Amino acid sequence: MLWKNKASFLISYLLVILVLAAGTVSCGYAFQTSHNPYSDEGLNTLYIQHLANATPQPGVEDLVYNSLTRALLARGRWKLVASESAADVVLGGTVSAAAYSVANLQQVQSLLPALGQLFSTSSANIPAIAVAQSYSAVLGYDLVLKRSRSKPGQSPVLWTHGFSKGKQFPSANQLDVPGTTAPLINQSEFERALTELSGLIATDAEESMFSRF
Numbered sequence: 538m539l540w541k542n543k544a545s546f547l548i549s550y551l552l553v554i555l556v557l558a559a560g561t562v563s564c565g566y567a568f569q570t571s572h573n574p575y576s577d578e579g580l581n582t583l584y585i586q587h588l589a590n591a592t593p594q595p596g597v598e599d600l601v602y603n604s605l606t607r608a609l610l611a612r613g614r615w616k617l618v619a620s621e622s623a624a625d626v627v628l629g630g631t632v633s634a635a636a637y638s639v640a641n642l643q644q645v646q647s648l649l650p651a652l653g654q655l656f657s658t659s660s661a662n663i664p665a666i667a668v669a670q671s672y673s674a675v676l677g678y679d680l681v682l683k684r685s686r687s688k689p690g691q692s693p694v695l696w697t698h699g700f701s702k703g704k705q706f707p708s709a710n711q712l713d714v715p716g717t718t719a720p721l722i723n724q725s726e727f728e729r730a731l732t733e734l735s736g737l738i739a740t741d742a743e744e745s746m747f748s749r750f
Contacts, residue, residue, distance in 0.1 A: 580626050585629075625684070629683070682696040
């Protein structure tokens with residue numbers, strides 16, 4: 538009988554601990570996602586400026602802008618407004634990097650006989666050929682969070698940070714579609730990588746702007 542009582546007590550104790558732990562995690566998550574520590578300074582509304590684009594990649598600034606907007610809305614710590622005049626703070630910046638380069642090369646022996654026929658020579662006389670197997674995409678941008686109205690002697694800059702991430706993506710050769718369409722396919726894969734990188738960096742940026750608290 539005593540053993541059964543001890544067992545029942547132990548089970549009840551463990552259940553209480555689990556419930557308390559779940560509540561703690563739940564409360565911590567709610568605090569992390571919804572509380573804006575800038576509100577203690579009366580800063581609640583935010584306007585996102587369209588970013589400047591210092592890269593040759595057209596439209597990447599719009600991609601970054603949309604990713605930042607989604608990340609900030611998802612966490613709900615700022616109330617986003619449609620005009621700078623209605624905002625307590627303004628988020629702006631510049632896209633500084635959006636490019637890709639060869640990450641891995643692969644020697645392609647299978648192309649040598651075809652090239653030998655094309656140039657009417659033995660494939661043994663043609664140097665070894667290497668083609669891109671994968672590329673590395675890089676996206677980087679700098680952000681500045683400023684007060685829209687500053688008091689005398691008060692710095693307008695609340696936070697500033699630079700971000701950069703990279704991701705490898707397959708080349709058209711690795712996708713088994715070499716030929717005249719390869720540049721278009723590589724560009725499409727690059728833009729897909731930029732979309733993924735933009736989302737990842739936007740999440741990091743949202744976290745980072747609260748890191749001083």
